[in-house]
Amino acid sequence: MNRPFVSLCPEITRADALTLMDWLEDECVTRHLSDSRHVSRFVEQVIGRVQLPILTHLFNQGGRFFMAYDRHDARVGFVRLVKSGPDCEMVLVIGDRHNWGRKLGAAAIREGMKLAFLDMRAEKLIARIHPDNARSLKAFERCGFLPENQTPALTSLAMNSERYRRLLREAPAGHAAEIHITEIDKDRLSTLVAFAQDPAVFELEHEIERAIVVDPEQVPRDVVTMNSTALLQLDDEEVEVTLVYPEDADRSAGKLSVSSGIGTAILGYREGDALDWRMPDRTRRIRIGKVLYQPEAAGHFHL
Structure with a gap:
């Protein structure tokens, strides 16, 4: 029961957007998020101009957007997957600082990998992370991502489809209980x-x-x-x-x-x-x- 659990929901509601705005107003959350200003501006525009209860189609422009929930169906973050050719990039945020340290990030990454490789059929999944964001780097590395390249501004980690499937077979307990x-x-x-x-x-x-x-x-x-x-x-x-x-x-x-x-x-x-x-x-x-x-x-x- 103590195993970290996260599910990714593709439906984005107006209530979700309001929660996102709250998260993106926290400097600790957005400090290492490269496109935080763009995301904040986009969410604010959506809330101000669109009065629809379901906003999924707007959030999926240019990629696929998912709200992350814990086992109690509480919103804990979001995952965005952007596919370009055979490759896919993952952006992950655990939005509430009170949830940091619960290993929900690694659980969300595993759910994101499942979608990227088995649903979107990506050949490679990439995460670009600020070098100072030690918590995110550790979470992706824990899930099996390997360093690809590094600049002063970004560290790129990657996982390919073959490695993902091999890790599923060799270390299934890292994802869930054995079956x-x-x-x-x-x-x-x-x-x-x-x-x-x-x-x-x-x-x-x-x-x-x-x-x-x-x-x-x-x-x-x-x-x-x-x-x-x-x-x-x-x-x-x-x-x-x-x-x-x-x-x-x-x-x-x-x-x-x-x-x-x-x-x-x-x-x-x-x-x-x-x-x-x-x-x-x-x-x-x-x-x-x-x-x-x-x-x-x-x-x-x-x-």
Whole structure:
């Protein structure tokens, strides 16, 4: 429960913009932000001239903008991703000084990497940081970024797609708790991802990339594999669900698609595991209470 958690939300509201203005008025926050004056002026103009409740389209001009939330759905910062050719640049701000030191920056960077490499398909992700901004430099280095070049005004760190995927496989615990999937499930799910039309499927791809792959006959009996039925605790609600492929999904029967929010979240976790997962409207706490049926444990390897 103490693991730092950050989710990135693409919808930007007027309330978000007002919070941004508060952050950007703090000199400690903007001291090392290279485009702080431009951002402040832009946000001020938006608030003054546009009376719409949703401002996402305005903030996404020239890049993609995300508000960062903690596990309690409180705004803690923002991430901006700007793609130019095969490369992408990340700008990250943890806006409230009271949140500094909670390692939320590293958590936000990992979410930004997921979007840059698996959703935006960048080949390289770059962070340009003021040399005196030791906290940001440390956070990016902790996430695996390597020095690229340095000037008196900026230190450039970079991560390429190949290194990102390798780090996911070699050090999955650096991103989240370990999960397990069978070789058969991985092959089927990788095919699903390759042909999926749902833009949110990159979340499933991320889970496949970081999973520990095991032989179907050796997967622990308490792991949620494909076509498993499990008893979950969703916040304060107990529900029974079966994890299925999209074509078999039927919410009224408790059959959840693996490409849905909760479906992707529970894949590969074991009895007793608990995690936070951002749904479209809020963050939910999910606990795997009991695996009631697992095909591999029952010898049903054809499923």
